[in-house]
Amino acid sequence: TAGAPGPMTLQSNVFTAQADPETVRIILDEESYAGATTLNTDIKAYASRDNGTTFTQIQLADQGQINYLAGIDQYTTLMLHMDGSNDGTTFTDSSATGHTMSPSGNVHTDTAIKKFGTASAQFDGTTDYITSAASTEFSFTGDFTIDCWCYFSAINTTIAGSLSNWDWNSATTNDWILLVDGGGNVTFNVKGVGALSSAGHGGLSAWKHIAIERASGTSKLYVDGALTATGTGPGSGTISANNIVTLGRAATNLTGAYNGYIDEFRISKGIARYGAAFTPAGTPYEHSRRLLSGSVDISG
Numbered sequence: 001t002a003g004a005p006g007p008m009t010l011q012s013n014v015f016t017a018q019a020d021p022e023t024v025r026i027i028l029d030e031e032s033y034a035g036a037t038t039l040n041t042d043i044k045a046y047a048s049r050d051n052g053t054t055f056t057q058i059q060l061a062d063q064g065q066i067n068y069l070a071g072i073d074q075y076t077t078l079m080l081h082m083d084g085s086n087d088g089t090t091f092t093d094s095s096a097t098g099h100t101m102s103p104s105g106n107v108h109t110d111t112a113i114k115k116f117g118t119a120s121a122q123f124d125g126t127t128d129y130i131t132s133a134a135s136t137e138f139s140f141t142g143d144f145t146i147d148c149w150c151y152f153s154a155i156n157t158t159i160a161g162s163l164s165n166w167d168w169n170s171a172t173t174n175d176w177i178l179l180v181d182g183g184g185n186v187t188f189n190v191k192g193v194g195a196l197s198s199a200g201h202g203g204l205s206a207w208k209h210i211a212i213e214r215a216s217g218t219s220k221l222y223v224d225g226a227l228t229a230t231g232t233g234p235g236s237g238t239i240s241a242n243n244i245v246t247l248g249r250a251a252t253n254l255t256g257a258y259n260g261y262i263d264e265f266r267i268s269k270g271i272a273r274y275g276a277a278f279t280p281a282g283t284p285y286e287h288s289r290r291l292l293s294g295s296v297d298i299s300g
Contacts, residue, residue, distance in 0.1 A: 014051050021049070022299040026058055028292040029066065039292065049298050056296050063291040071266065071285030077137035078245060078267040080130075081284055083117040084109035091121065091130055094287075099132045107248060115149040115207050115263040116284040121247070125154060125259030129249035137269060138162065140214070140239040145268040146178065147211035147222075149280075151261035152204050156182040158255050159210065159262070160247045162240040168251035174241040176234075178212060179255045186223055188212045189254075194233030196221050207263075209280035214239075215272035225278045 024047035030037070037043055039060045046055035072079050072094060079094040080101065088109040091101040105128035109119035121130065132138070150159060161177035168177065173192035180186055180201050189195040196219050201208055211222040217236030221229040247265060248258035264284060 011052070020299075022297065023295050024056075024058065024298055025295040026060075026293065028060070029289055030292055031287050031289045043292070045294055047296055047298060056298060058294040058296040060292045060294040063293055066289045066291055067286060070288040071281060073288040075268040075271040076266060076285075077135075077269045078132070078265070079285060080121070080247075080262075080265040081117050082109060082114075082119055082121040082263050082265070084119050086111040086119065088119070093132075097135070097137060099135060099137075101130050101132055103128075103130050105129060110261065113151060113261050115151075117263075120149075120151070120261040120263035121265075122261050123248040123258040125157065125257050128257060129246055131246040131249070132244050134243040136243055138240050138243045138245050138267065140269060141237070143213070143215050143270055143272045144239070145211065145213040145271060145273040146266070147209065147213075147268075147273070148265040149207050149263040150201075150210050151207050151263075152180060152201060152259070153261075154204070154256075154259040155180050155184050155201070156255050157258045157260065158248060158250055159258060160245065160265070161249065161251065162242050162244055163246055163249055163251055164242045164244055166250055166252050168254045171251070172241045174238055176239050177251055177254065178210070179251070181255060186210055186221060186228070188219065188221055188234060190234040190239055193235040193237070193239075194231075196229045196231055196233050198223055198228035211274060213272040213274055215275065220272075220274070222274060222278070225280050227277045 026045045045058040048055045076095045089103050093099040107123050107128035110122040111119045114120040157180050159178045162175045163171055171191045175191040177189050184200045186198040186201050198221050209224050213220050219234045250257040
């Protein structure tokens with residue numbers, strides 16, 4: 001769990017085997033979400049019969065995911081649990097990249113109203129927002145998913161977007177914004193391309209799960225796991241020309257700054273995670289883990 005170390009070796013103590021051992025077996029629980037690991041090349045296993053003088057390689061095999069619904073994997077490019085102490089101003093990205101997220105205004109972690117963990121992010125509806133630095137991980141050329149939990153204190157409010165300024169009119173083509181408009185409709189709008197809008201977010205002062213995904217050019221919008229809108233409006237081209245992500249910032253001619261709380265904000269690139277109506281996760285997202293195992297003949 002030391003970040004991204006270079007090559008390293010972990011070796012066990014010497015164990016006394018039965019009188020005439022024939023097979024060595026190993027089982028590994030690998031937490032790997034930063035990309036593909038090539039077994040027997042990037043990660044290798046060995047056994048020794050002579051207390052570590054000579055070794056025989058064990059061929060490892062992938063036995064599948066242990067927690068296949070974990071939610072943080074090689075597709076996750078931003079994962080904000082919004083955990084922390086009350087009135088904290090640190091917003092940690094738990095994805096493999098660990099993007100730096102910078103708060104502005106009075107946005108802070110709040111421990112009184114939260115969906116999961118120790119806190120959520122509270123926005124006061126004025127000048128509060130959280131923004132990332134530019135990254136190609138936030139430029140979507142194919143499938144993607146954006147999902148989060150929202151606790152709306154008011155409607156006509158911006159949840160998130162790729163706006164680098166305050167005015168939607170001057171936004172760059174292919175910038176996106178996810179918002180709740182004055183009629184209570186959840187809308188995903190891609191500048192100069194198209195939009196997708198639901199029939200409502202279902203009320204204030206309650207946690208609502210909001211998700212937008214695109215698969216092969218078709219976008220779907222979900223509220224609390226219910227499919228509320230589908231279409232090709234947001235298109236199949238590049239989304240997020242500015243390559244940034246901002247939570248809570250206003251687009252002056254569309255909506256105000258976010259007023260409420262956000263928890264468990266996730267962006268997934270290269271995958272549409274749902275495809276149809278679903279039940280939102282009842283726990284925080286975790287890092288994916290898989291089971292690796294192998295054996296080697298050491299008789300003789």
